[in-house]
Amino acid sequence: MFNINTVEVDLGGKTLKLETGRIARQADGAVLATMGETVVLCAVTAAKSVKPGQDFFPLTVHYQEKFSAAGRIPGGFFKRERGATEKETLTSRLIDRPIRPLFPEGFYNEVLVIAQVLSYDGENEPDMVAMCAASAALTISGVPFMGPIGAARVGYVGGEYVLNPTNEQVKEGDLDLVVAATGGAVMMVESEAKELSEEVMLGAVVFAHEACKKVVNAICDLAEKAAKEPWDLKQADDKAATKAKLKDLIGADIAAAYKVTAKGERSDLINAARAKAKEAFADAEPQEQLVAAKLVKVLEADIVRNAILDEGRRIDGRNTTTVRPIEAMVGFLPRTHGSALFTRGETQAICTTTLGTKDAEQMIDGLEGLSYQRFMLHYNFPPYSVGEVGRFGAPGRREVGHGKLAWRALHPVLPTTEEFPYTIRVLSDITESNGSSSMATVCGGSLSMMDAGVPLARPVAGIAMGLILEGEKFAVISDILGDEDHLGDMDFKVAGTDQGITTMQMDIKVAGITKEIMQVALAQAKEGRAHILGEMAKALDSTRGELSAHAPRIETMQIPKDKIREVIGTGGKVIREIVATTGAKVDIDDEGLIKISSSDVKQIEAARAWIQGITQEPEPGTIYTGKVASIVDFGAFVTFMPGKDGLVHVSEIKNERVENVRDILTEGQEVKVKLLEVDNRGKVRLSMRVVDQETGAELEDTRPPREPREGGDRGPRGDRGPREGGRGGDRHREGRGPRRDGGDRGPRGEGRGDRGPRREGGNRDDNGPAPEFAPAFLTGGNNDDD
Incomplete structure (x- = not known):
């Protein structure tokens, strides 16, 4: 059923396969090109007649990437391929540019070339494969095409040329160059290089041309098997007489016009010459008028080209090497x-x-x-x-x-x-x-x-x-x-x-x-x-040292990966709060690299400080600026780092006795504190009294050390004896009896056992020793269990 013909060619260790006869058989020419698992179908059709009055060659090339080729569904609302992307547009131009000059002069039939990527393996780029497929499809179509051409991509890795490099090799190397060429000459070059010399670039073009020759030979082999009969081209009429007439009529005018350096004035003179020629052929047949118009352009080209070749004189009077002002x-x-x-x-x-x-x-x-x-x-x-x-x-x-x-x-x-x-x-x-x-x-x-x-x-x-x-x-x-x-x-x-x-x-x-x-x-x-x-x-010889005042500032900081979650917060709560509060934009990647951006440096510093507070561990002996988060009877809790609070005990607010914490501090007040201790449970003790609240400087601790209690340590509490005004009754564990009968509480030691020493000079708060002016319940006062 199918008359399938294939050819294969080795390119840099990879096989390029060209097949025709299986798919798109109603097109004038269709080729399926495969390299690795990248597959491109190219189909060529051409109009069998020319539209009346047409005097140009209407060639159109469309390159399209199907998302299904890579196993993907298009994004967006419509979920289908839409208008051409930038890459598709560029690849269409890449195919168009080398094939357009290879159609004969005077061939004005419309030609449409469509290349579609059907499979993509992520390694072999489809643009070069599509160029080879388009060349092969045109060659076997019978359309007058003076090809074929071959195409090759060249990389430069480690000082060596690489034919058809992978995407990774292109990224690692210094060159990405695509060449299209016939068997005898280069037709098109497109490249990006990392400051390579002229010798290296020329060597890459020559290296690519050798690969193109292999593709050209393979396409010729395919054409011998599957090419359609070539179209009969109408013999061009002898235009010598018309050209001579035009030269006599407007040759001197055009020569004079191309000696004028100003583009506008030169264009006016040339248009006047063209109008003169048009008037001379006003009574001729429409086809002859079209021929005369084309010959005027040929005459212009001859005058300009001969002046450059024979006299070295260009349109604006420069020689061949001078650059304009x-x-x-x-x-x-x-x-x-x-x-x-x-x-x-x-x-x-x-x-x-x-x-x-x-x-x-x-x-x-x-x-x-x-x-x-x-x-x-x-x-x-x-x-x-x-x-x-x-x-x-x-x-x-x-x-x-x-x-x-x-x-x-x-x-x-x-x-x-x-x-x-x-x-x-x-x-x-x-x-x-x-x-x-x-x-x-x-x-x-x-x-x-x-x-x-x-x-x-x-x-x-x-x-x-x-x-x-x-x-x-x-x-x-x-x-x-x-x-x-x-x-x-x-x-x-x-x-x-x-x-x-x-x-x-x-x-x-x-x-x-x-x-x-x-x-x-x-x-x-x-x-x-x-x-x-x-x-x-002369205008600017190096990059300015500072950004424009109108440009955003971006600063980066690196945090440990295990802190990323803390900076982002549950559902992004923390990072949103940072952005909303500081006004700076904050971006964080998976490696812990954070970018903070704003046009206001203060906003950047605020966000940086916030993040540092989240990621840094508190260090004893360090002085911080914090805010009073809440006040309790025995002191105040101060947020000294983002997300971190500590207790300033009433004894650490001032050196003198503080009767009421609220007389000294208010919630939201900014204070300077020194971190005294972080215990093994993570509780933080802070002090205000050893920090100058104006300057933030550390002060010498002038408060005399507390004298030890008479008798030294309190030791075991033992039998407390009868309690004055006691609740009545003994409080033994074995049958306590009534508590409020007016009896004594009885010795604690017998019922509850020896409690042992309490904290040395301590209090019930775990955040530090009791001062001399500690509350009564720490100094032998009433110790109700209620």
């Missing part, structure tokens, strides 16, 4: 935690940094489960930045991609959570754009974080490189303009510090570039990056 400002906005205005030529970005607490982290619900991101970078590109009227709303794929590129550039130099326990958000608003606004975001974002006091390892700068390639002749150009991006063959962005590269992204519009071109581009980018870092240093 740079102006950087920090502290640009008064109420933000950190801000910077970065301008390079006609590209400008306002970047702001906001610092927050742990509860401001971004929660991400993906195949790996719930995770939290403490660093966010959001990029906005409003229409006015290019002087246009357009849609202004939610970020599109371009905004998401540019923001993630800048995120990758800055992420490697961020401090660890232990060094800087803040959530960080960088916002980049592009206010002018004429080339490489994503790299302006890198520069401005770095400056704004330094302005906010984020201790970056080093400042980061970025630069965009372009390429003009004609046969064997090429020119690499630094800091490209928007028109040079559109009319050139490569967009190669490199960001990093003075120590090395943190990110590298490359997209090309031709059939690939060679190792030689990449070497030139990397060397030229290094020089440009160093120049930009020097210009940035």
Whole structure:
């Protein structure tokens, strides 16, 4: 029933399997790709005709992760996959970028590529598998696709390249690089690195390309078994005559326009030339008008490219290595935690940094489960930045991609959570754009974080490189303009510090570039990056020593794990009370690391002191400041540490006799006490009289020691003899007789036995010896048992 064809290829000790013929047989091409237990299905369909008047190639790529692939149910109310997540958007772009240039010029049929993750093992990332599946599906579909391409991920661990590393190896290593390439040349590079050298980065690209070649060969083997008949392409009409007519008509106008350095004035001149060409072909057939409009753009590209290749002269008059003038400002906005205005030529970005607490982290619900991101970078590109009227709303794929590129550039130099326990958000608003606004975001974002006091390892700068390639002749150009991006063959962005590269992204519009071109581009980018870092240093060369006055303060403290429960309390009662009383936010993790945050330092100190009081043990001899919790006849109970009370006996309030405790103390009164003793039952004895209540200093104990009683210790009480005014009757255990007949109580010793010595000089309170002015019941007075 099924005509199933499969191929397999070994990639770094793992097997990539490509299968077709079993699933989605009505699609033009469908491939099931498997690596480990990660499975991705990619299906390709293409429209059989072109819409009238269409003059562009409508390629759409959708990548989707099914939560069932990881055995999870989606969060949220609807419990099903909704709009594309950031990762899905980025992976869709990752697939789109290398395949788009491989469709032939003039092919305008709509093509839809859908890649769905059906199984995920938590080890083999599905993005690279999806890229290989998309390439294979296009190759066997019959659609005119000048592939295939292969894809590979490379890590750098312990000075060695690792092909298709696990997630753990990527985290432990210094590089996460994805390469897509044909058998002959690299098509796309996406990476994040920990300040690696140009040589190491280039070596990683070459290493990945070798793996891509294996995938390409495997896809070719699959196509030999299962490819459909290729589509017949309509032969392109000879456009030489039309192109020559246009060159005579507006060639000089376009050449003059591209010598004007101001973007606005240049655009007006080019639009005038286009209008002139449109008028000349006003009476032609609609299809011929479309052809003429396309040829105008070709003519523009020829003029710009030849000027660069032949004369080394660019649109704005620069040579191939010069970077446009740079102006950087920090502290640009008064109420933000950190801000910077970065301008390079006609590209400008306002970047702001906001610092927050742990509860401001971004929660991400993906195949790996719930995770939290403490660093966010959001990029906005409003229409006015290019002087246009357009849609202004939610970020599109371009905004998401540019923001993630800048995120990758800055992420490697961020401090660890232990060094800087803040959530960080960088916002980049592009206010002018004429080339490489994503790299302006890198520069401005770095400056704004330094302005906010984020201790970056080093400042980061970025630069965009372009390429003009004609046969064997090429020119690499630094800091490209928007028109040079559109009319050139490569967009190669490199960001990093003075120590090395943190990110590298490359997209090309031709059939690939060679190792030689990449070497030139990397060397030229290094020089440009160093120049930009020097210009940035004029505004701010290092992180500010203090946070903004408007930023929250976060302090950390470590407590023993066995004290976590005490700090949280039953049902969170204690920690909620700390937050409500002090006003500070308190977060505690499973390891006992506590983060206390507030814009008011006093609130932080109050919360810290409270927690210390809960977790610390009372130390005898230490002086504490406490509050009177309650008053009793024989003294006062004082809360001297959170959750810990002790007794200040009436004899320890003052050196002189205290008749009534309430004459001296009131509930809620703040007092200073010295901890005298913690007995084996945990009862605490405190003293006020040995502490200066004004300064908290310890005083010398000037009260004379109590003289011993006559006869020394009281010894056994024995027979107490008749009691004056006694209750009557003997109180013997063996038949006590009536108690209130007016008789004597009788000797206690005979009935109750010898009680032995009472406490030496003691009283009935367990908290200390009885003073000279102790109550009567401790000094031989009435001792009723009632």
